[in-house]
Amino acid sequence: MKKKLNASYQFAVVVILMVLGAIVNVYLPWYVMGLVFAVLGLVLALPAGAGFRLGFVSGFLLWTLAAVLVNVQHPSSLPERMAKVLPLGGNVMALYAVTGLIGGIYGGIWLWAGARLRQKS
C-alpha cells in the first residue's frame, strides 16, 4: 500500500531529522547521524522513495546551514583555502554545495535504508 504524505508531515519530518541530526553531530562521531536517520526511517515507516528525498533534504540543509553558520561565527580564509585544496577553484559557494551534497546523500541513503527495512514484513 502506498502511503500519501502531506506537505506539513514532510516538513515536520525534515525538522525532526535536522534537530536530531544536529544534536548527535555535536556530541558524537559523524557516522552516528546515519544510524539515527535509519532508525527514524524505520519507526516512521516512510515510503522508500520519500525516505531518500526527505533524508537528502534534511542532510543537505543541515550540513549547508551548519557550514554557513560556522563560517559566519568564525570568519576565516579557511573555506577559500579548502575550496582550492579540494579543488573547487577557490569558490566557497561551490564548497557549501559540495558539503551539502555529501550531507544530503549521506542523510538520504540512511533514511532510505531505514525505510526499506520496514517493508520486509
Next chain:
Amino acid sequence: MKAIKSIFPLICAVIFTYALNRSWGTTPPFGKLLSPFHGFWVNAENPETEEASLELLKIPGLTAEVQVIYDEMGVPHVFAKNDHDLFMAQGYLTAKDRLWQMEFQTHFAGGRISEIVGEKGMGSDQFQRRMGSIYGAEKSFEGMKEDPKAEEALNAYSDGVNAYISGLSERQLPLEYKLLDYKPETWTPIKSALFLKNMSFVLASGTDDLKMTNILRKYGKKVAEDLFPNYPFDESPIIPVGSPIDFKPVPIPAGPADFTGLGSSMSTPEKDPNIGSNNWAVAGNKTVSGLPMLANDPHLTLQLPSIWYQMQLVAPGVNVYGSTMPGTPNVIIGFNKNVAWGVTNVGSDVLDWYQVKFKDASKREYWHDGKWKKTTLRIETFKVKGKENFVDTIFFTHHGPVVYLSHEKPFRSNIPVGHALRWIAHEKSQELSTFFQLNRAKNYEDYKKALSFYSAPAQNFVFASNEGDIALWVNGKFPLKAPLQGKYLLDGTNAAADWQGFIPQEHNPHVKNPVRGFVSSANQFSTDPSYPYYLGWQYAPSERGRRINERLSVMNKINMDSLRGLQNDNFNIRARKVLPLLMAHVKTNSASQAKALAALKAWNLQNSPESVGATIFETWVLTLQDQVWDDEFSADEKVPMNRPAMDRLIRMMEAEPQAIWWDNVKTASKKETMQDIISSSFGASVDSLTKQHGPLGSEWAWYKHKQTGVRHLIPGMDALSRLNIPIGGGGSIVNAATTKTGPSWRMVVELSKEGKPKAYGVYPGGQSGNPGSAHYDDLIDTWAKGDLKTLLYMENPDQKSPRLRKKIVLSSK
C-alpha cells in the same frame, strides 16, 4: 528476494559511510572532512578582538600556576615559577599552535613519512635512516641526559606536549591530520633529539666528496685542484685577517696518501639547497645608543607553518625572548636583559665517506688497518601505510653506516654507494645545554661556557652584551684533519684516513671586540689560510659576507633602521664585478638582445623586486655557467660532478681568456672563445626570458621571475602556501630570498644598560600553524616589505600594554 531488497539499501549506506570515513591514497575522507560539525570547518578560528580575555586551563603535572599572555602577533609571554613549569608550558603552548608540524617534522627526520603517505615516502625514509638519523638522535639523547637540567627540560617539554595531545578530541585535531587522516601519537623526549639532529641534516649534510672524486678520476689532481681551489680569490673571512691566535695548536695528523677510489654512482636528481644566513654585532662606539647592537637572519627553506615560533620565557633566573624551534625546549635565537645572540651555519667539512672493502657477500667483516673487522648490524622497521612492514638492515663499520650498498640506487646523486659515512651528527652531544645556558647568560664568560657544550651543526655564534662586548665564535665539534682530508672520498681500509680526534673547542676560530668595531658572518670562510687547522675547502660564496663587511666598516651612528636596511640590502656585489667583464666582450645579434643589453646597462645593480636588469643579469650568469661547464662537468648522470664555483669562473674571465674550458667540447668542428661563450649565453638568456615572459617589459620584473614562495610542508599544497611574493634579493645578495629559501627570521636587538633591550623581528609566516587562523601567515607581508615588528619584552605578567590580548592561566588544579 524480498529480504535482499530490504537489506540492499542498508548495505549501500554502510559502504558509502565507510568509504567517506577513510582516506584512499591521497584522497581525504570526505565525510569526516566536510562535516561542518567534525571536519575542516571546525578549524576556523576567530580573529582576536582587542578586548583582553581570560581563560583557565588545567594541566596535570604543573607544580605551580603559569601565566601566559598573548600579544597581538599571537606571541605567548610565559611566566612560570620554576624551570620545570616553564618548559612544560613551552611544550604545551607550542603544541597548541604547532602540533601537526612538530610531529610531521620529527616523522620526517626519523624516516617515518611512509606511515602517513604510504609507499611514496619510502625513498626518503630509508635514506634518513640509512644516514643514521635515529642512531644519531639516540646518541645525542644519551648526551643530553648527562646534564640533569637538560633532561628536566626535555621531560617537562614532552609532558607539556602530551598534556595538549591528550586533551584533544577528534574534531579539534589540526587540519592536516584531517586531510591526511591520521592521529597524533604520544610525544617522547627523543623526538626533540631527532628534531635537533635533523638540523644537522639541513645544515651540515652537504657532501661533494663523490663528485670531487669523479672529477679527480676524469681530469687528475692538477685540474681538480686548479678549478676547485681551497680558498676563494675574493673573500672576507669571518675572523678578521690578522686576528691574533690565543692558543697553542695541537699537532696536525699526517693524513692518508692520495686515494682515487672507485667514485661514480647511479644517480637520481639532487636538490640544491640555497641555505645560508647572516649575522653581525656592532660595538657601542658605532651605535647611536652607545651600546652594542646585534642582528641575525638565518636563511632556511621558507615553509608554512614556519620553522620558528616566537616566545618569551620567564622564570626565576631567566627572562628570554626570541625564536624557538617547535619540537625543542629553550629559545634558539634571541636576547635577554643583558645579552643577545644569533647563529649562522658553518660550512666546514664534518661529513666524510670511506670506501668499504667487505670480506664477502654476507658483509659481516670489512678490511681495515691490516685486519678483518666485524660490522655491526642495525635493523630498521618501516610501517608503510597500506602495505606490509618493510625491514631493512644497515651495516655499520667503525666509521658509521654504509648508507648504500654497491648495488643499490641512492636517494640523492651525491651519495656514493659502497661507502661508510663518518659524520659529526652521529656523535654524542649536548646542544640543549648550550641553549639553556645562553638563555640565562649575563656576559661574555657565560656565553663562552655555554658554547663549550655544542657540537653540531656547527654555527657562527654571534654575541653582544650590555657590558659592551661583541664576539663571534665559529663553534662546533670539528674533526682534527690533515689538510684537504675528506675533500675526496677516503680509503676505508687505511687507518691513516680515519678522523684522528677533534680540534680542542677552545681552539675554534673566535674573535672578541675586534678593532674594526664589528663582528659578522654570512657562511663564508671562517678564517684566512693562516688558521692552524684544516676545517674545510669550500664554504658559501663570499658575496654576502663581503657586502656586509663593506657596509658595516663604513656605517656609523647605527640604529635599528640602518641595521634593518642592511638585512634588506639588495645590492648585487657580484654584478659590480662581473658585469663590466661581461660587457667588455658581449656582442648582440638581434634587436631584442640589443634592447635587453641596454636595459642591463641602465641597471643600478640593485636586485629590487621590480628590477628588470636583475632578471637579465641573474639569468645570464646562470646560463653562462651552464655553457662554460656543462660540456665537461655534467656529461654523464651516472658520474655526477661538481661545477667550479663562480669565484673561479670570474678569475677565468679576468686572467685566463685562453683557458681550454671556454671551448664547448661538444662542437667538434668549432673552437669557442671566451667572447663566443659570453655572447651566446647572453643570446640564450634573452631568448629564454622572452619565451617565459614575452617581450622585455614589466613581466620581466625580478620578483615575478624569481617567484619566491613560502610553501606548506605537504609538497604541492599550494592552497595552504603563499606564492609569488613581491620581494627582491637573491642567493648572493644580503637579502637572501630565493625561490624556496630565504631569511626565515630577522631580528635586530639594541641592548640597554638598564636591562630594557629594544628588539625587532619578523619571520615569513605566523605564530599559528592553523590555516584557519588569522595568525597563519599574517607576518609575511611585513617580512616581504622589509619591515620588522617591535618585539614586546615584558618584565612582569601584570604589565599593561595595548598590544596584549588574551591571557591563559595554566594550573594543575
